Amino acid sequence: MIRKVATILSAGALALAIASPVSAKPFTYTNARFGTSVTFPDEIFTSHAEEPANGDGLLWLAPDGGSLAVYGSNNALEQTPEQLADFSSEGLDVSYRKVGRDWVVLSGHDGPNIFYHRLEFGGDGVIHAFLLKYSASAKAKYDPLVSAIAESLNGP
Template sequence: MALASFVTIAATAAIAAPFTYVNARFGTVCTFPDEIFTLPQPEPDNGDGQQWLSADGASLICSGILNIDDDTPKGFVAAEKASKEPGYKITYSKTGKDWAVLSGIKGEAIFYERRLFGKDGVIRTVWIDYPPAQQSKYDPLVGAIAGSLKGP
């Protein structure tokens, strides 16, 4: 699966090289083209993940949190769909036994989020957002990046 993600990322963005991030605190892993997400941001003090920015306004976050509320994929999606946050609209959602995917609009950006609900009590997340004007560039990358999300 990881090799397929590398191949998909490389084929989709011919000049993009895959980079694999491993979070030391939660063991969250995700792979993405580091020639696109070139601006790593400092990790927060709690070490829960990291964010990367692109020159054209996109953002990628790979992180983990403790599942202190025993959240489930279906519960997460239901809560997000019920959100009244201005400018936040879910246009796609899907859940499995231990994962959830959301996509939609948040503010002025398109977003895609994948969460894995680990048996170790950690929720691992990859979040990608980008300007609508960049949709043709990022839509082909989202699946491979989100599919690379895993834990230990």
């Protein structure tokens, strides 16, 4: 019940966050293989790359170079959230790191781009995740969207 209320609130927050600056409508993608889902403005992310053969997720692209990867993966190495945070941080300039009982949030810089990476441990050893990247010059456009997109991340 709490998750359902959080999902409803997240959808409302996303609608408010994206309605004013860009009047974009929300779109929810659900990955068929892992059940990973996330809601984001489809008027910002206007195209997506071809789905990989293993069906683990999709990469959406924005005309200004921003990208949003939504994916699931098996926790084959049985990593803890702390271990996953360490692994996911390799080679990145991480300025924000939070690790919970069943989730990880990382943010910082990947070269010239800002990134926000959220990973959640779901049932049956699945990790649900999204990775948002955008240029520092587009910070004012993307920063208001991060919370609502993050709160919409869901999976079984």
